[in-house]
Amino acid sequence: MKKHLIVACCICLSLLNSYAQISTIGIPSPKHEIRAVWLTTIGGIDWPHSYQADKQKAELREILDHLKTAGINTVLLQTRVRGTTIYPSAIEPFDGCMTGIPGKDPRFDPLQFAIDECHSRGMQLHAWVVTIPVGKWKKLGCTQLKKKHPKLITKIGEDGFMNPENPETANYLTNICQEIVERYDVDGIHLDYIRYPETWKLRVSRQKGRENITNIVSKIYHRVKLLKPWVMVSCSPIGKHDNLLRYPSNGWNARTTVCQDAQQWLKDGIMDALFPMMYFRDDHFFPFAIDWQEHSYGRFVVPGLGIYFLDPKEGKWTLDVIDRQLNVIRDLGMGHCYFRSKFFTDNVKGVYDLGCRFNQSPALIPPMTWMSDEHPQAPSSIRLTNGTLSWTSSSSDSFISNNRNCAYLLYNIYASDTYPVDIEKAENLIVTRFMGNELHVQEGLYYAVTAQNRYGIESEPCQMTVSTALSKNAMFHSPKAQIVSNSVELPFKASTLDADFIIIETLQGRTVSVHPYKGNHLSVRHLPEGIYAFRSLGRKGRNHRLGYFSVKRH
Numbered sequence: 001m002k003k004h005l006i007v008a009c010c011i012c013l014s015l016l017n018s019y020a021q022i023s024t025i026g027i028p029s030p031k032h033e034i035r036a037v038w039l040t041t042i043g044g045i046d047w048p049h050s051y052q053a054d055k056q057k058a059e060l061r062e063i064l065d066h067l068k069t070a071g072i073n074t075v076l077l078q079t080r081v082r083g084t085t086i087y088p089s090a091i092e093p094f095d096g097c098m099t100g101i102p103g104k105d106p107r108f109d110p111l112q113f114a115i116d117e118c119h120s121r122g123m124q125l126h127a128w129v130v131t132i133p134v135g136k137w138k139k140l141g142c143t144q145l146k147k148k149h150p151k152l153i154t155k156i157g158e159d160g161f162m163n164p165e166n167p168e169t170a171n172y173l174t175n176i177c178q179e180i181v182e183r184y185d186v187d188g189i190h191l192d193y194i195r196y197p198e199t200w201k202l203r204v205s206r207q208k209g210r211e212n213i214t215n216i217v218s219k220i221y222h223r224v225k226l227l228k229p230w231v232m233v234s235c236s237p238i239g240k241h242d243n244l245l246r247y248p249s250n251g252w253n254a255r256t257t258v259c260q261d262a263q264q265w266l267k268d269g270i271m272d273a274l275f276p277m278m279y280f281r282d283d284h285f286f287p288f289a290i291d292w293q294e295h296s297y298g299r300f301v302v303p304g305l306g307i308y309f310l311d312p313k314e315g316k317w318t319l320d321v322i323d324r325q326l327n328v329i330r331d332l333g334m335g336h337c338y339f340r341s342k343f344f345t346d347n348v349k350g351v352y353d354l355g356c357r358f359n360q361s362p363a364l365i366p367p368m369t370w371m372s373d374e375h376p377q378a379p380s381s382i383r384l385t386n387g388t389l390s391w392t393s394s395s396s397d398s399f400i401s402n403n404r405n406c407a408y409l410l411y412n413i414y415a416s417d418t419y420p421v422d423i424e425k426a427e428n429l430i431v432t433r434f435m436g437n438e439l440h441v442q443e444g445l446y447y448a449v450t451a452q453n454r455y456g457i458e459s460e461p462c463q464m465t466v467s468t469a470l471s472k473n474a475m476f477h478s479p480k481a482q483i484v485s486n487s488v489e490l491p492f493k494a495s496t497l498d499a500d501f502i503i504i505e506t507l508q509g510r511t512v513s514v515h516p517y518k519g520n521h522l523s524v525r526h527l528p529e530g531i532y533a534f535r536s537l538g539r540k541g542r543n544h545r546l547g548y549f550s551v552k553r554h
Helices: 001-021 053-069 110-120 140-148 167-183 208-228 262-268 286-294 319-331 342-347 347-358 467-478
Strands: 035-040 072-082 124-129 134-135 153-156 158-163 189-193 232-235 337-338 378-386 388-392 409-418 429-434 438-440 446-452 481-484 487-489 501-506 511-516 519-524 530-536 543-551
Touching: 035 342, 053 110, 072 110, 110 124, 124 158, 124 167, 124 232, 124 337, 134 140, 140 153, 167 189, 167 208, 167 388, 189 208, 189 347, 232 378, 286 319, 319 337, 319 347, 337 342, 337 388, 342 347, 378 446, 388 446, 481 487
Parallel strands: 035 072, 035 337, 072 124, 124 189, 189 232, 481 543
Antiparallel strands: 134 158, 153 158, 378 388, 388 438, 409 429, 409 446, 487 519, 501 511, 501 530, 530 543
């Protein structure tokens, strides 16, 4: 027995050593993967940076455009801040982040605006609800809660906290989540700080403490699922669940320290996903990532990465730390989540560039198969006319534009230079969670469309008709539609053409690289397999699409 234990430990240590050394080695982008950011509103540290509504809207659009380009498909937006909200709540006052004055109405609904903007980009929005902390003792959120529910609030130092040992705390927080889910078409409820404060003097047993927190989680989960079962319920536990056999948590973990029994919540089916705050590195990261993955019980675990440590003011991390972590957790079949959005979009130490390279293809949110196994009906009659792809919506599509409570269908669009389009290949996915049935696309490719329900389950694909596909087959033998391995042939450059550079971009419009327009061929050895467009760029900023090519290697 001891011999076997030693061998097992050696294998584990060898695996961890390999993970510690791993770098960007071209692990293919999977078709299904949660890629998220925490978008913080407290103090406007991520958003907004203005108190003017028009500027706030423009700034959020710009942030979401950057996130979309980097392959992010999930935005965790801080919605309940500190006993305050960013939407017009009947329960709590407005947070001051929107107007500079706590309680003041910003004259628009920031949560609804964010939902609409995310959905128009094919992204999910999860309402991030800070649960137990309610802010400074004399600030608006805390003072109003004290007046209405004095027995629910406890003072620790200068801050107020909801009392997890009072059963009414679970009811109150459940009502907050119910208000959001009933009124808004959110894709998820994300619970933050769903635990005992680390400064709380625990007077009950650890087991009883865990039961208190679990009771809150259970009530919220079942209420949300009763209202809209497709809404994903998640939380952000402490990054280390508990001590491991060979790797202690050094006194800071979820289960023992703050009574947050997150892995048990997955096992008991009262949590759909975890976003553990794994703001650590090396042996404080890799063994605990494996532990989360091994105890996921078929649900989603999405490690939160502490990219704020790349900022010299926050820490001394180098980019290779995040590089290795991204590759390891993808190898483990887990998603990734950045803390926080501004560090990512500000490209601190090149982390945004890394994210763009890492996510070469879009990804769908994995389906919640434990909630439903019903596949939606496929769309029909796909057509491509003058660059417009259209299809007939599924008969089961129940979307009504002014009804936010319906479980409507979404559509995913795939493109390929071969027929039929293989929808299992991530590189063929070009548009996700599309809400219409008409889209402007590139000519000369084959297309397929699938319907997707709110649980993330896809239909069979609707492919172009055989006659349409065969009529387009000749286009793939023209100079502008090359199938290449290592280099692409460039069109002849006339002396009068204002074109100094060649831009290579994905079918989603993301620039991959820029090269001088010289010679007859351009090396594409650095590109992964997939379909790309290339265009010219002149000194005056004018650009023209020259064609497209497909990189295939054997």
